[in-house]
Amino acid sequence: MVTLTLLGALDTVELGTLNRLFELRGQRSPTAPIIIVTIDEDSFHELNLPWPFPRALHGKLLDVISSGRPLVIGVDLLFPEPSPRGPHDDAELGAAVARAGNVVLGAARADTVEYIGNRAVEKAASTMPLPVIRRGAAAVAPINMYPDIDAHLRRAPSHVVLGETREMAFDWVLHRLAAAHGLTVSPRPSVDEIIINFRGGPRTFPWVPYHRVVGGEVRPETFRDAIVLIGPTSVVLHDVFPTPFASTGTMSGVEIHANVIDTLVRGDRIRPVPRAVSLVGMAIAALGAAGLAARLRVARAFVAVALVWVALAAGTVAAFIVVHVWFQAIGITLALVLGYGATVVDNYVREQRERRRLSQFFSPDVLNEIVRHRADVSLGSRRRMVTVLFSDIRGFTSISEKVEPEQVAEMLREYLTEMTEVVFRHGGTVDKYIGDCIMALYNAPFEDADHAAKAILTGLEFQERTLAVSARWEAKLGVQIRNGVGINTGEAVVGTMGSRQRLEYTAIGDTVNLAARLESLTKDYGTGIIVSEATAEAVRGRFFTRELGEVSVKGKALPVKIFAVLPSDIRKYPRATLTTAATLVAVDGGRTCVVRTCDVGQGGVSVTGLPDDWPAGLALEIRCDGATLPRTLAAQGTIIWRRGDAAGIAFTTVEPDGEPVIAEYVSGHKPR
Structure with missing residues (x-):
C-alpha cells in the first residue's frame, strides 16, 4: 500500500473520490462579485460574425463594461497575431484597454519541441498579446492551468514561467487588483498551486451574453464593483474542460477562472492531507483492522471494520464540506481491507493448522467451541x-x-x-x-x-x-x-x-x-x-x-x-449357560424359586422360569452351584428387565470370591 501510494498508483482513484465529494457537497453560492461576459452560441447567431470577432468590437465591449466602473476586467482571450482586418483593428482594441485602465490581458505558455540532430529538445515559449494591445493594460498574466492525470482541471498554479521569467498567474493577478480596488479578500496563500473549490457546474456564476452588451441591451451599471471576466463558453471554440462536477459535463475555461478567483477571494481552497499523514493513517488503519480481526470473530471483526470505514467515509465528507480538507481515503480504505483480509486469511490458516493439531484430542463439536470461544477457553x-x-x-x-x-x-x-x-x-x-x-x-x-x-x-x-x-x-x-x-x-x-x-x-x-x-x-x-x-x-x-x-x-x-x-442390558455382554439350576431368594418376603436356565455374565445373570409376581426392581439373593461352575457363586442383584418368565438380573454385590468364579467361568466358555 505504501509503495502504491508513493508511486502514485492510487492517484486516479483518489481523484475520482474528489469528484464524488464535490457532487455530495453540491453547489454553493459564489462569494466574489464575478460576472462572466460569455462568447456563446447565441452571440455567434445574433452577431452573425465569423470567429475571431473584430478587435474593434472587443474594444466597444470594454468601453461599455468600463463605463460601469467594475473593479477589474479579465480578458480570457489571446491576441498574439495582428488582426486580419488591419492595424486599425488592433489599435482600437489597444485604445479601449488603455481607456479602461483596469484590464488584465491573457498570455499563455506554449512549449515547443526542436530537434537537434536526432535529439528532441523542449523549449519554453510564450504567447503574448501584441504590444499595441497590451501597452495600456493593467497587467498581462498567463492563463495556463494543467489537468490532472485523468484530464480533469482541478488545480490552479500561482505562477507560470513565460520565457525566462516566472509570472503571476491570471487569476491571482485579478485577485490582487480587486483587493487593491477595495474588495475585501482573504490573504493570498503562499503556495505554488491551489486545488480549486468549485462552486458548482456550468452557469454557477452569472452570465451576460457578449452580443447583449455590445448591442446595448445591458446597462453598464450591471458591472459596477464587479470582477468581470470575458471569455468563450461556446463548445465550438474548444475552450472547455472536465471538472470535478463530472455529472454536469465540461466547463468553459472562463468559468474555471471564475471558480479560481472566488476560491482566492474567500480563502477556502481545498487542502489535501499531506502524504506523510496519509501514510501514517494507512499504517494505523492496517494495524487497527488487523487487531480487530485478530481479537474478534470474523463476522464481528467485519462489522467493526465496516463501522470504522463508515466513520472514515463520514469524516472524509465532513472534513471536505466543513473545513475544505481533502482526506485521501482510498489508501486508508485499502489498508483497512488488506489489514482485515490478510489477518483473516492468516487466522484461517492458523485455525486450520490448530484444528488439525487439536482434532486428535477433541470432538468436532468441542473443537468448534474452542475455535468459536478461543478468547474464553484456557x-x-x-x-x-x-x-x-x-x-x-x-x-x-x-x-x-x-x-x-x-x-x-x-x-x-x-x-x-x-x-x-x-x-x-x-x-x-x-x-x-x-x-x-x-x-x-x-x-x-x-x-x-x-x-x-x-x-x-x-x-x-x-x-x-x-x-x-x-x-x-x-x-x-x-x-x-x-x-x-x-x-x-x-x-x-x-x-x-x-x-x-x-x-x-x-x-x-x-x-x-x-x-x-x-x-x-x-x-x-x-x-x-x-x-x-x-x-x-x-x-x-x-x-x-x-x-x-x-x-x-x-x-x-x-x-x-x-x-x-x-450394563443396563446384560444380554449384550459375554455370558455362558449353566447346566444346573440357580436358586433365587427375594429379599423382600423371603420367597424362593429355582429357575430353569441361568446365563452367567460379567454384569449379572439372565434366567428363565421366574415367577410372574416378581417385578422389575426386586432385590434378590442369587446362588448358583453345580458341576459347571468351578465354585459356588453367591451374589446379590436386582431384576432390571422382564419379558414373560425371562428376566435379567444385574449384580449389585458379589461375594469376595465370586469375581474370580465369574471371570473363570465366562472366559472358559464361548460367549453368546
Whole structure:
C-alpha cells in the first residue's frame, strides 16, 4: 500500500473520490462579485460574425463594461497575431484597454519541441498579446492551468514561467487588483498551486451574453464593483474542460477562472492531507483492522471494520464540506481491507493448522467451541475437577504374537477409531493413545457438570462397540477382543504440556494414576468397568453399580473402594449357560424359586422360569452351584428387565470370591 501510494498508483482513484465529494457537497453560492461576459452560441447567431470577432468590437465591449466602473476586467482571450482586418483593428482594441485602465490581458505558455540532430529538445515559449494591445493594460498574466492525470482541471498554479521569467498567474493577478480596488479578500496563500473549490457546474456564476452588451441591451451599471471576466463558453471554440462536477459535463475555461478567483477571494481552497499523514493513517488503519480481526470473530471483526470505514467515509465528507480538507481515503480504505483480509486469511490458516493439531484430542463439536470461544477457553495448565477414563485391550500382547503386524495395526486402527468416536459422542476429550490404551478426559476444556456420567456412558458403549469389533475380527482372524475400563473422578492439573517442539493437551496427578490402576484391575475382577468411589457417588442412582471392595493403591495411605458398573442390558455382554439350576431368594418376603436356565455374565445373570409376581426392581439373593461352575457363586442383584418368565438380573454385590468364579467361568466358555 505504501509503495502504491508513493508511486502514485492510487492517484486516479483518489481523484475520482474528489469528484464524488464535490457532487455530495453540491453547489454553493459564489462569494466574489464575478460576472462572466460569455462568447456563446447565441452571440455567434445574433452577431452573425465569423470567429475571431473584430478587435474593434472587443474594444466597444470594454468601453461599455468600463463605463460601469467594475473593479477589474479579465480578458480570457489571446491576441498574439495582428488582426486580419488591419492595424486599425488592433489599435482600437489597444485604445479601449488603455481607456479602461483596469484590464488584465491573457498570455499563455506554449512549449515547443526542436530537434537537434536526432535529439528532441523542449523549449519554453510564450504567447503574448501584441504590444499595441497590451501597452495600456493593467497587467498581462498567463492563463495556463494543467489537468490532472485523468484530464480533469482541478488545480490552479500561482505562477507560470513565460520565457525566462516566472509570472503571476491570471487569476491571482485579478485577485490582487480587486483587493487593491477595495474588495475585501482573504490573504493570498503562499503556495505554488491551489486545488480549486468549485462552486458548482456550468452557469454557477452569472452570465451576460457578449452580443447583449455590445448591442446595448445591458446597462453598464450591471458591472459596477464587479470582477468581470470575458471569455468563450461556446463548445465550438474548444475552450472547455472536465471538472470535478463530472455529472454536469465540461466547463468553459472562463468559468474555471471564475471558480479560481472566488476560491482566492474567500480563502477556502481545498487542502489535501499531506502524504506523510496519509501514510501514517494507512499504517494505523492496517494495524487497527488487523487487531480487530485478530481479537474478534470474523463476522464481528467485519462489522467493526465496516463501522470504522463508515466513520472514515463520514469524516472524509465532513472534513471536505466543513473545513475544505481533502482526506485521501482510498489508501486508508485499502489498508483497512488488506489489514482485515490478510489477518483473516492468516487466522484461517492458523485455525486450520490448530484444528488439525487439536482434532486428535477433541470432538468436532468441542473443537468448534474452542475455535468459536478461543478468547474464553484456557488451554493453559490449571487445576480442575475432571473424570478420567482409561481403557485398553485385554491380552493385546498375546494377540500381537498370533497375528501379523500389519493386521494388528489394521485391527488397532479400527478399534481406536470406534472408541474415539464414542468418546467424542459423549463430549469427552481424547488425551492420548498408548499402544492399545486410550485415555480420555471429561469436564475439560469446557465445564460439564455431568462429566462423571458421560464417562460411564462412554465405558458402557465401549463394551458394546468392542463386541462388534471383536465379531468382525474373529471372523477374519479367529481372535477375540475384550477391553477393560477404569474411571476416576477428582482434581488434576489439566492443560497443554510438553516441550517447545511438541505440546499435548493432557492431565496429570493422582486422579489420573488411580484411573489407570482401576483399568488394570478389571481383569482381576472379571468385570468390564471399574470406577472409584468418587465416580460412583457422583452418579448414585443413575447406573447399576456394585461394590467390589477395597484395594490398596501405590501412593495412597488408605485402601480405595472400587465399584463395578453394570450394563443396563446384560444380554449384550459375554455370558455362558449353566447346566444346573440357580436358586433365587427375594429379599423382600423371603420367597424362593429355582429357575430353569441361568446365563452367567460379567454384569449379572439372565434366567428363565421366574415367577410372574416378581417385578422389575426386586432385590434378590442369587446362588448358583453345580458341576459347571468351578465354585459356588453367591451374589446379590436386582431384576432390571422382564419379558414373560425371562428376566435379567444385574449384580449389585458379589461375594469376595465370586469375581474370580465369574471371570473363570465366562472366559472358559464361548460367549453368546
